[in-house]
Amino acid sequence: MVFQIRKNERKIFEVISKAAAELGYPTYVVGGYVRDRLLARPSKDLDIVCVGSGIELAKKVGNALHPRSRVTVYKRFGTAALKHRDLEIEFVGARKESYRSDSRKPTVESGTLSDDQNRRDFTINALAISLSEHDYGTIIDPFNGLEDLEAKRIVTPLEPGKTFSDDPLRMMRGVRFAAQLGFKVDRLTLIGMRDHAHRLKIISWERIATEMNKLLLSPKPSVGLKLMSDTKLMDYVLPELTALKGVESRNGRKHKDNFLHTLQVVDQLAEKSNDLWLRWAALLHDIGKARTKRWENGTGWTFHAHDAVGANMVPKIFRRLRLPNDKLKYVQKIVALHQRPISLTQEEISDSALRRILFDAGDDIDDLMTLCESDITSKNPNKVTRYLQNYGALRARMTELEEKDQLRNWQPPITGEYIMETFGIKPSREVGKIKEAVREAILDGDIPNEFEAARAKMIETAAALELFPVT
Incomplete structure (x- = not known):
């Protein structure tokens, strides 16, 4: 495993090392930057820990850079940050933390590098590289994080119960890292998540939503979403998805597991689009199925109007997670319309029906079609090919009619x-x-x-x- 470093980063480290030596502070680069560089991943965030005042070190570094960088000080947290070209650099003094059982806010005291590494969430994030002159470039790895990086394993540095009880958001970070990095969560760490999932209730919804967004933007979101389900984190964050789990059979006829179907749809859409809010729409597109599931003699299992019911559920979820109001209507619209295109492939398509979907979807018609194409989860390759061909023909008809009628974002000429x-x-x-x-x-x-x-x-x-x- 090779530590890859860019030329501009090397220069920054030299400036930090010199400033730290002048102040007499042992100093280290820690956390995500070290992890990502060892994995050959890009990283624009540097976390610098010193045994001393992080604020004083930041000021000295800011004055030494060319051009000089403005330092933002957060006195309440004892941290400081600056931006230099494309790098965001945060400075903090090494510290140790203790927590009360009913609060996420820790009691913070000055500490050593060892204290600082103990408070990290996972071993792969507890790696540090010395910037001090006497051992410059040395990797400090007290918890075998290098071994866990090689094994693609997510493990807590301390006993999982302590790590997660202290800061329950670390459980969300763990499942997110699994999805982002393609790593496995260690068995005992997974058990710790399940045992402490209830502790997530002391975390603000804004912080939970931030982790959910990062998870959904990962290459394969289903990895993290499945872990959320397995550890019961999903029950707290999105119980509407938990309600989709399971298969019910009657008279030899069963429906598919709509939770697993949803995960597959999200993954398939992630291969086609990096749009966060379209991925949210994929995640929520079938949430109405739990409430609309019915057994009809002669027909079997039905989920009539699950699109409309699901769309009506979206605002409550956005309010809970403090998601932005300006994205609510978009996600709600995609959920509400996601059944319309498939119905247009199952019958003779009238121009009137096409005009209506173009009018209702507006500029979001391409996103809607991308979700519909991602919603094909049949295991029969011939069916998949046929469905995709049908959607391709539908797209062509829409393009032809839209060019003729110019109905996208259309408003009637009479107000x-x-x-x-x-x-x-x-x-x-x-x-x-x-x-x-x-x-x-x-x-x-x-x-x-x-x-x-x-x-x-x-x-x-x-x-x-x-x-x-x-x-």
Whole structure:
């Protein structure tokens, strides 16, 4: 295993080493940077630990860099940070921490490098490289983290119960690292996660959501999601997904495990798109199935309207996890519409039906189709090929019609304001009825998407409501 370092990083380390020597601080680069460089992964974050004042070291380093870097000090936490070119560098004095059982906030005291390594989440993140002059470049590995990196293994440096009880978010970090790095979680560490999953309740939802986002952006999210399920973390974070687990059989007919299906869909979508919020839509696309599952004699298991039910569940999940409101409508829309394209491949497709999906999806039509293609989880390769061909044909028809009608992000040429002005009326049900009639006529292809045709339809519809132009 070779420690790969870039030229600009070497120069930074030389500046830090010189500043530390002048202050008399033993100093080390620790954590994720060391891990990632040993794995030949890119890293733009440097964590510097010194036995002394991290703030003073940061100031001295900032003044020595060319150009000089502005140092941001966080006195409350005893840390400081600076940015130099593309590197984010954080400085902290070595410390030891102790926790109360009902709080995530630790009591912090100055400590040694050993104390600092003890408080790390996993052995692969407890590696340190000395920047001190007398042993510059030496790897300090008290917990056999190098061996665990080689074995692709995630293990806590201390007894798992202590590590996870002190900071329960470490359990989420563990499953996230498994997904990001393709590592296995050690058996005892896994048991520790399961035994302490309930402790996650003392962690803020914002911090949990940050880990969920990182997990979903990993190359194979199902690895972490499956671990969340196995350790009961999922029960606390997303019980709506836990509710999808299992297979029920009746009269020799069973449905698929919708939880495992969801994991496969997320992985397949991850191969096609790096969009975080489309991955969230994939994760939540079938959450309505647990509430809509029914047995119908002669038909078998059904999940009627699970798309609509699932879409209505999305806002509660976003509120719980403090996910951004500006992404809510997008995810909710994709969940609500994800069944529409498949229904269009199972029948003769009318231009009217295509216009409606183009109108409803707007600029998100390509994302919707990507999710639908990822939603194919049949084990029969012939079926998979046929379904993909059907979606390909549907995409071609949509492109052809969209170019002709220009319906993406389309708004009818007649607005509510124009209706009220024309008929001298105030906001009312009649305005909505007229707007809807014009919109439906265009989507059905009864009239062209043009102002004069839309105005004529407006006059006709209003007359039936005993409304007549005043202008």
